[in-house]
Amino acid sequence: MADLIFWLFWGLTVASASIVAFSKNLIYAVFSLLGTFIGVAAMYIFLNADFVAVTQIVIYVGGILVLLIFGIMLTNRITQTVISESSFQKMFGLTVVFAVLIMVLIPVLGHTWTNGEPMAFQETIHQIGTLLFTDYILLFEVASILLLGALIGAATLARKER
Amino acid sequence: MIESMANWFLSLTWFPQMELASVKLLSVLLVGAGLFAFIAVNAIVLVYVERKVSAFMQVRLGPMRVGPYGTLQTVADALKLLLKEDIIPTLADSILFRVGPFIILISAIVAFAAIPFSPTVTAADMSIGLYYIVSISSIVVVGIVMSGWASNNKWSLYGAMRSAAQIVSYEIPVGLTLLAVVAMAGSLNMNEIIIAQGGSSNLFHWIPLPLPNWYMFNNPFLFIAFFMYIIGATAEINRTPFDLPESESELVAGFMTEYSGIRWALFFLSEYANFTLVAFLTAVVFMGGWQSPFETIFAAKTSLLVLLALALAWTGYVKTKANRLSIYPLAIIGLSTIAAWLFPGFAIWITEPGLFWIAMKVLSLIFLLMWFRWTFPRLRVDQLMYVSWKVLMPIALFNLIGVATWMWLTGEIQF
Amino acid sequence: MNYFKNIYIAISTLMTGMKLTLGYFVRPREYVTLQYPDEVWPIPERNIGTGELASYNVIRSKLHVDIDDCIGCKKCERACPVGCISIDVLKGDKGEDLGVTKNGTSIKLVVTKHQIDMSECMFCDLCTHPCPEDCIYMEADYRFERNDNKRKDVTVKERWRDRSTLIYDFAKIAQEDVDARTAKIEEENRLKAEEKEKAMAEKLAAAAAKQTAKADAEQTQNVKADVETTLFKTTEGGES
Amino acid sequence: MGRLHTEEMILNMGPQHPSTHGVLRLKLITDGEIVSHVEPVIGYLHRSFEKHAENLEYQMVSPFVDRADYIAAMNNGHAYAIAVEKMLGIELPPRVEYIRVIMAEFQRIASHLIAVGTFGLDVGGITPFIYCMRERELILDLFEMASGARLLYNYIWIGGLAHDLPAGWVEKAYEFLDEFDFHVEEYNRILTTNKIFIERTADVGVLPVEVAINYGVTGPNLRGSGIPFDVRKNQPYSFYDRFEWKVPVGEGAMGSVGDSWDRYMVRIEEMLESAKIIRQALDQLPAEGDVKAAIPKKIRPPKGAEIYSRYENPRGELGFYIRSDGTNIPTRVKMRSPAFSNISALNEISQGWMMSDVITILGSLDIVLGEIDR
Numbered sequence A: 001m002a003d004l005i006f007w008l009f010w011g012l013t014v015a016s017a018s019i020v021a022f023s024k025n026l027i028y029a030v031f032s033l034l035g036t037f038i039g040v041a042a043m044y045i046f047l048n049a050d051f052v053a054v055t056q057i058v059i060y061v062g063g064i065l066v067l068l069i070f071g072i073m074l075t076n077r078i079t080q081t082v083i084s085e086s087s088f089q090k091m092f093g094l095t096v097v098f099a100v101l102i103m104v105l106i107p108v109l110g111h112t113w114t115n116g117e118p119m120a121f122q123e124t125i126h127q128i129g130t131l132l133f134t135d136y137i138l139l140f141e142v143a144s145i146l147l148l149g150a151l152i153g154a155a156t157l158a159r160k161e162r
Numbered sequence B: 001m002i003e004s005m006a007n008w009f010l011s012l013t014w015f016p017q018m019e020l021a022s023v024k025l026l027s028v029l030l031v032g033a034g035l036f037a038f039i040a041v042n043a044i045v046l047v048y049v050e051r052k053v054s055a056f057m058q059v060r061l062g063p064m065r066v067g068p069y070g071t072l073q074t075v076a077d078a079l080k081l082l083l084k085e086d087i088i089p090t091l092a093d094s095i096l097f098r099v100g101p102f103i104i105l106i107s108a109i110v111a112f113a114a115i116p117f118s119p120t121v122t123a124a125d126m127s128i129g130l131y132y133i134v135s136i137s138s139i140v141v142v143g144i145v146m147s148g149w150a151s152n153n154k155w156s157l158y159g160a161m162r163s164a165a166q167i168v169s170y171e172i173p174v175g176l177t178l179l180a181v182v183a184m185a186g187s188l189n190m191n192e193i194i195i196a197q198g199g200s201s202n203l204f205h206w207i208p209l210p211l212p213n214w215y216m217f218n219n220p221f222l223f224i225a226f227f228m229y230i231i232g233a234t235a236e237i238n239r240t241p242f243d244l245p246e247s248e249s250e251l252v253a254g255f256m257t258e259y260s261g262i263r264w265a266l267f268f269l270s271e272y273a274n275f276t277l278v279a280f281l282t283a284v285v286f287m288g289g290w291q292s293p294f295e296t297i298f299a300a301k302t303s304l305l306v307l308l309a310l311a312l313a314w315t316g317y318v319k320t321k322a323n324r325l326s327i328y329p330l331a332i333i334g335l336s337t338i339a340a341w342l343f344p345g346f347a348i349w350i351t352e353p354g355l356f357w358i359a360m361k362v363l364s365l366i367f368l369l370m371w372f373r374w375t376f377p378r379l380r381v382d383q384l385m386y387v388s389w390k391v392l393m394p395i396a397l398f399n400l401i402g403v404a405t406w407m408w409l410t411g412e413i414q415f
Numbered sequence C: 001m002n003y004f005k006n007i008y009i010a011i012s013t014l015m016t017g018m019k020l021t022l023g024y025f026v027r028p029r030e031y032v033t034l035q036y037p038d039e040v041w042p043i044p045e046r047n048i049g050t051g052e053l054a055s056y057n058v059i060r061s062k063l064h065v066d067i068d069d070c071i072g073c074k075k076c077e078r079a080c081p082v083g084c085i086s087i088d089v090l091k092g093d094k095g096e097d098l099g100v101t102k103n104g105t106s107i108k109l110v111v112t113k114h115q116i117d118m119s120e121c122m123f124c125d126l127c128t129h130p131c132p133e134d135c136i137y138m139e140a141d142y143r144f145e146r147n148d149n150k151r152k153d154v155t156v157k158e159r160w161r162d163r164s165t166l167i168y169d170f171a172k173i174a175q176e177d178v179d180a181r182t183a184k185i186e187e188e189n190r191l192k193a194e195e196k197e198k199a200m201a202e203k204l205a206a207a208a209a210k211q212t213a214k215a216d217a218e219q220t221q222n223v224k225a226d227v228e229t230t231l232f233k234t235t236e237g238g239e240s
Numbered sequence D: 001m002g003r004l005h006t007e008e009m010i011l012n013m014g015p016q017h018p019s020t021h022g023v024l025r026l027k028l029i030t031d032g033e034i035v036s037h038v039e040p041v042i043g044y045l046h047r048s049f050e051k052h053a054e055n056l057e058y059q060m061v062s063p064f065v066d067r068a069d070y071i072a073a074m075n076n077g078h079a080y081a082i083a084v085e086k087m088l089g090i091e092l093p094p095r096v097e098y099i100r101v102i103m104a105e106f107q108r109i110a111s112h113l114i115a116v117g118t119f120g121l122d123v124g125g126i127t128p129f130i131y132c133m134r135e136r137e138l139i140l141d142l143f144e145m146a147s148g149a150r151l152l153y154n155y156i157w158i159g160g161l162a163h164d165l166p167a168g169w170v171e172k173a174y175e176f177l178d179e180f181d182f183h184v185e186e187y188n189r190i191l192t193t194n195k196i197f198i199e200r201t202a203d204v205g206v207l208p209v210e211v212a213i214n215y216g217v218t219g220p221n222l223r224g225s226g227i228p229f230d231v232r233k234n235q236p237y238s239f240y241d242r243f244e245w246k247v248p249v250g251e252g253a254m255g256s257v258g259d260s261w262d263r264y265m266v267r268i269e270e271m272l273e274s275a276k277i278i279r280q281a282l283d284q285l286p287a288e289g290d291v292k293a294a295i296p297k298k299i300r301p302p303k304g305a306e307i308y309s310r311y312e313n314p315r316g317e318l319g320f321y322i323r324s325d326g327t328n329i330p331t332r333v334k335m336r337s338p339a340f341s342n343i344s345a346l347n348e349i350s351q352g353w354m355m356s357d358v359i360t361i362l363g364s365l366d367i368v369l370g371e372i373d374r
Helices: A002-022 A026-046 A050-073 A076-080 A090-110 A125-133 A137-158 B002-012 B020-057 B073-083 B094-114 B129-136 B139-150 B154-185 B190-196 B220-236 B261-286 B297-322 B328-342 B344-351 B355-373 B381-409 C002-026 C051-055 C075-079 C156-161 C175-214 C217-239 D049-053 D058-068 D070-088 D094-122 D127-147 D169-192 D195-201 D209-214 D220-224 D260-284 D338-344 D346-350 D355-365 D369-373
Strands: C062-065 C085-091 C109-117 C136-139 C167-169 D009-013 D025-031 D034-041 D306-313 D316-323 D332-336
Touching: A002 A026, A002 B020, A026 A050, A026 B094, A026 B139, A050 A125, A050 B129, A050 B139, A050 B154, A125 A137, B020 B073, B020 B094, B020 B261, B020 B355, B020 C002, B073 B261, B094 B129, B094 B139, B094 B261, B129 B154, B129 B190, B129 B261, B139 B154, B139 B261, B154 B190, B154 B220, B154 B261, B154 B381, B190 B261, B220 B261, B220 B355, B220 B381, B261 B355, B297 B328, B297 B344, B328 B344, B355 C002, B381 D195, C002 D169, C002 D195, C062 C109, C075 C085, C085 C175, C109 C175, D025 D355, D034 D346, D034 D355, D049 D058, D049 D332, D058 D070, D058 D332, D058 D369, D070 D094, D070 D306, D070 D316, D094 D127, D094 D169, D094 D260, D094 D355, D127 D169, D169 D260, D195 D260, D195 D355, D209 D220, D220 D260, D220 D316, D220 D355, D260 D355, D316 D338, D332 D338, D338 D346, D338 D355, D338 D369, D346 D355
Parallel strands: none
Antiparallel strands: C062 C136, C085 C109, C109 C167, D009 D025, D025 D034, D306 D316, D316 D332
16 A cells, blocks of 8 residues: 555655646645645655654644745735746756756765665654653754744734834 | 455455555545545534524524424535535636635544544554644645635635634644643553543542543643633634634625535535544543543442432522422433443443543533533634733643643652 | 733633523523414404404504495595505496495495505505594404415416515406496496587587677687587596 | 835625625725724615605605614604604693603613624624524514504604503513513623623724714714713603603723723613613503594694704614695605714724724614615
8 A cells, every 4th residue: 555655645746846836826836835745744654754744744734834825825916926937047047957966866876775674663752752852952942942032023023013 | 344344345346356555545545434424424413413502592493394303404404505506706716716625624534533432443543643633633724725815705815814823823822732731641642642541530649539530630730721722722623702714793704705505515514523623632632532431330330329419409409599490410310320220231331431431522522612602702813812822822831831840749750 | 910810700701601501501491483384473462443343453464455344435545655555436326225334334436446565565554544444454464374366377486576466456346347337437428428519519509500690700719619628527527 | 123015905894794784885994904994885775765755744754764763663753753743733642652652762672682682793692692682572572562563663653652552561561671680681691791792892992072972973872982961861852851760871891981892881771771761651651541632633734844853762863854834745854863973983983993893893883774874
């Protein structure tokens, strides 16, 4: 089953990602990000990273996507804009793309891939929790302070000046 | 069980010698279909119940025509909605308009996968069940915003905006209250959370009381958390007093203004699915899920006697205060007490965990939310945000610290 | 402190409301609504009439006319603000006994048409009061059940749109009778007119004879004009 | 923080909208949820009442008067009858006056019940509305017993009443009054003291006294702003000077004086005051008397006679200006409808509030479109 469902999610990810890239309508592009995010979450599950998968959905769908949708929906000019020219500076773009492709392909092709047995599924949250509070406690705290700062900043910005 | 069903189903088809993978795939599909059927039937029943509850609270009769006591009314309504013309406004974005309701419905159905219906029946008993449900229910926002925007109607857009803001901001206090429970149980797995709530029925660990060891009775912080979760959950599923996205006196019908027929029915379906989901989640997290409130047969018998005494006192109180005879609670409790004392089978049955108990808990929670809806006025947008950020959030944080302190005091965690 | 007080007030007042609704929820069934077509609220007892009008109920749902008592005075027609009553009367035959009303007034006119358009009626009750014979009144039949005008040749759907089912004809007199009476009256009028014309013609002839004697053209014209006006007046009087 | 550029949105609320109380259209200019301008567009229910009245005899006008404010039909009929009677100089038998007062106050209670109930509906509570309708139904039963109709009565005629009270009516009226206080207590429990309701209404849409007077706002809305002006008290007509009652005014108990909650509370208290008046009137009601004795056979006010008569209807001061040319048809009937003046203050008091508050304010003004458009 894993194969079929994997390819299903693969299709979903690629298809929605290509809509994001090629759609002339910004709203469609934003909404199809939903498919991409869910597809990526599914990829994480295939990688035995269930916690990361669910976090992906919470943060990217529940947070970032909604933020994007808000930004685009509530800006009158953007929703009405139709991107008339699909691409410009093609030469420069192609160069960059090829450069990146080569940079990716060199390690991929240089590596000797082996087909191992699929790992048995095991839960990861306990390890993540333990690691967060032992080895990575400093990073964790720094991240929380950063988020707290962001929270306070957002509240200050949103406050009415009456 | 489901896999054997899938095997049997495949043996009927043209290719009986399918590999294991397709059996699993088919069982997944079967589970999905089963959940969908459950949600559909559940919505039909709940709509009827809600109508009757609202009618009784408003001194009305409610549906009475179709079927005995109007029981088939919602079936008739569903049929009517199926037969209605499917209208898509000319200026609406027809693709997103079509997709929107399905995203909401699918996220509602998928979330049910982690719900434990009984000790043995859980569609997907995953280790991160609770987190999974919380995350999946955040997809609803996208569907709502999608359909609200696609309707090309200012009221829909307002509804969608309000809904998104509301759900996103209420996710935080809800998450924090759930976090307190997770800290208490030490697990995100739904069944493990339920199992952690079994055992000794000592209120606050020191005072023995005839109460089950559910998390809502476990310690004072979780008792507060229970009510806060109910408030937050009411807001997350857009019900009164937090039904701003579809507030009919302001926004006509909010994000579903332009929908009609079967598409509108999908909204309705997912609304009630989310409603039930929240009730299940509360029952699992705070009320011991499928566990019976009575631990042993003896406890069941004595508790029923205590309840019977309480019911008698209540009946007498009502009789003296209002000169009415409230017979129903007395009859129900009395009959079950007699049955528990006379028939040992019954006593054993009510002490066993199972679907019955979680269903009872879910139903009473659903009644509570309906009761809210038919009593309260609606909040304003800024007041809604006030409740979320300035009341629920601080108390939830305080609760979280309180629970941690409690655990440290009772020796459940050591530093 | 105020913050916690607010929360406390909120919770306690909300609980008060919930107690009220729960009270209604668990209360033994005392509903205000009924299953309408199966059971109906009793129409309040309200008899203000005396004698034969004892059943007269002020409930205003449908106009009814006791046509036997109608004397055709058209007072109700004039009182109606919306003009939904239309009445036609004919003079009875000479010496014909048209009966008496229950008040003892002898009827002088034949009511050939007493039509009430209930689709226009606004139930103001103003027509019932000027009636000298108390024969037009409102009935308590709010479902319009006793509608004899229901046309059988139209479907139910059409009937909803069809206003004619709401037009009530109270005049009992048959169309042939009306025709006969109209014909008779017309005949009479015609005869009268003819007689008058004959008399006029004789007068005219006599005058003409005089005229020829005097042979004055202008005077002839004057007389002719005179005659025309008289003729016009007689025909008009005959019709009324 | 620099000023962000935002665009305003023009929003058409109505004429088909659940809480515009009829076919009213509000043109809202909003910035997000904040409303910066409200323009009521009226006239969707215009039935040319005043022109109509110029072609009808005096008595024939009275059913049309009922239809102007269909929620307080009895009061409107009373106001019109008083105006014509003043032109004709008719003295009424005391029984007629007492019955009129009873009917008018019952109608005031019924109208305020609708106002309170729909106000609850506007802020989202459905159940209080049903409870209010339940009590209103009992009043309608009383009206049906007396006049035969449940909404548009045409009961109060020029110079008298359409019918006398039937046997048993007075007892039923007492019965209603005995239960009514308890029911008002119920509304207080489910709505008035409810924290959510208070949050939604207190301090919302404050109507300052000057604004109220400048716009000609009258009735409970003016009294909610703290001015104890009531035509029944200040220029007593009928027998209103014979009863003990007080004029409730807004005191700002939950917020500031003149907010939506005050306007609502004035209505609740007025219902209780009306109940008091009815009780006194029922006690004083003469047992005998012909209610039709003073009805004139022909209504022909003298040529050139004109009158402006003031009346306190549930929504405020209802005035009738009538001019006669000596025939049985009035030359001009002008109706000064209170709700028309009241709604004109809407823009002034709802600026800067949220969209939900505009609905709250509109509900607290208690308008009836039939009366505004006429």
